[in-house]
């Protein structure tokens with residue numbers, strides 16, 4: 001019995017890998033994706049220009065700041081665009097008709113899409129990071145392990161946002177998915193402010209107590225993306241501890257698991273007509 | 274092994290599509306006004322036996338694709354029972370034995386023929402060597418060995434159909450389900466498809482296919498079902514359905530207008546136009562009366578032919594009638 005179970009999981013892994021591989025191929029052969037990659041590269045190169053214009057001594061700071069900003073921005077952008085488009089396209093172009101009747105579980109289809117997107121994002125973040133670290137090194141800025149850790153945190157944020165986009169795309173159309181996922185991203189970046197406002201003695205929630213439950217719900221549901229921002233630590237040369245990385249990973253994973261479970265539930269019930 | 278002889282069993286299968294007619298405003302479909310309720314499949318029974326070539330025929334919108342999609346797990350039935358190989362259609366083990374060609378085979382257009390078949394093969398958990406061997410076998414079979422290096426976005430509709438057929442045969446399925454396999458194919462393609470289907474049956478496989486157009490392909494069917502408005506109108510072997518009971522007489526007439534003919538023969542005959550002539554098709558017993566009426570109307574009878582009903586006639590007759598279904602499911 002136990003052997004059969006582990007066999008089943010192996011089969012699931014093989015099928016998810018096949019589905020993810022196909023998703024990866026789709027993105028890599030897509031001009032929009034390649035275009036975004038180039039744009040991100042150009043953005044990074046632009047930071048060189050900016051840093052040379054900066055006040056003496058601030059050049060490296062600009063390089064660092066801008067690098068974190070562009071890698072995270074383009075990562076999130078690509079995650080949202082792919083999340084919005086890839087699953088929807090599969091249904092819209094009816095290619096899903098050839099997949100669902102195959103001996104695959106529906107949850108494997110969702111996981112395949114997700115892991116395929118992650119694979120693309122690993123490549124994207126990896127390429128941009130190498131490019132950026134190269135620039136830093138060329139400019140003689142210190143390349144520290146903290147930068148690597150901060151990049152890892154950025155990647156965790158992208159992993160989470162990808163799951164958010166996938167969840168929305170399992171019931172809505174691309175533009176709406178894009179809007180909703182971007183909304184979660186933006187709110188997630190500032191949700192700690194909402195938390196602070198809730199405990200404040202004055203301000204919005206005191207003036208309008210009716211909004212309180214809404215604010216509380218937002219704080220409870222929306223991920224606090226500040227968790228994944230290590231740029232200040234790098235700039236201020238504060239070490240990022242291993243235990244922090246572990247807890248940030250746990251925070252990310254708990255969201256991802258819930259979001260994937262929701263996506264599967266929503267996808268499971270769908271008619272493909 | 275105790276496997277039942279019936280490969281597909283369907284009882285009381287129904288699908289009602291519900292929803293709102295939606296008006297798309299930007300990204301948001303806004304439900305408006307009228308509710309939508311379409312009974313696409315209105316409680317049908319089907320039995321497809323092992324080794325049969327089964328034709329599932331009917332006009333556009335009859336409910337063929339909806340039925341097939343329910344069998345393939347793409348759509349949830351509103352009611353009814355489905356079994357494939359005696360088990361639930363959505364079990365992995367069942368699906369591993371099915372090959373399916375969707376209605377309009379849309380494929381990943383960024384892939385090449387080999388790549389897409391290889392991807393499907395992986396989903397069937399076929400080992401690499403088996404995938405390659407099978408693809409080497411299938412590409413020439415469907416006539417695509419010369420187009421291997423093109424991406425699918427450069428393929429014509431007929432070529433995509435061929436890839437779809439290869440995809441449906443990839444896993445050497447015990448049951449091949451083809452939704453409108455003729456569409457997009459030229460006459461040569463149809464002939465080849467017919468040979469492929471017969472070859473599948475000769476290997477002991479079961480083939481279930483739908484079609485809204487009639488061509489020679491129906492002649493290879495061991496059994497056909499005719500569906501219209503979600504209801505099965507006729508089931509049987511071609512010999513049973515086209516039996517002598519339906520002998521007809523075709524009368525070619527000139528000199529009487531279509532309208533008058535249609536008016537006079539509304540209940541007993543079909544009237545078709547062929548250039549300046551009209552063709553009346555009446556039941557065998559009614560030919561004398563029909564000829565008398567035509568002569569009274571001042572028409573010229575140019576020819577009278579006794580003929581056996583064609584499948585096309587049956588098709589039209591079944592689609593037109595709203596009464597009880599003809600033919601019986603053989604026990």
Ligand SMILES: Nc1ncnc2c1ncn2[C@@H]1O[C@H](COP(=O)(O)OP(=O)(O)O)[C@@H](O)[C@H]1O
Pocket residue numbers: 273290291311312313331332333334335336337338339340485
């Ligand atoms: N998603 C849907 N929503 C509403 N009606 C549908 C949907 N899909 C199909 N139908 C309707 O169901 C009927 C049967 O369609 P279909 O099964 O595609 O017919 P066929 O394949 O025989 O041409 C048609 O009237 C069609 O308009």
Ligand SMILES: [Mg+2]
Pocket residue numbers: 334337338339376453
């Ligand atoms: Mg159809």
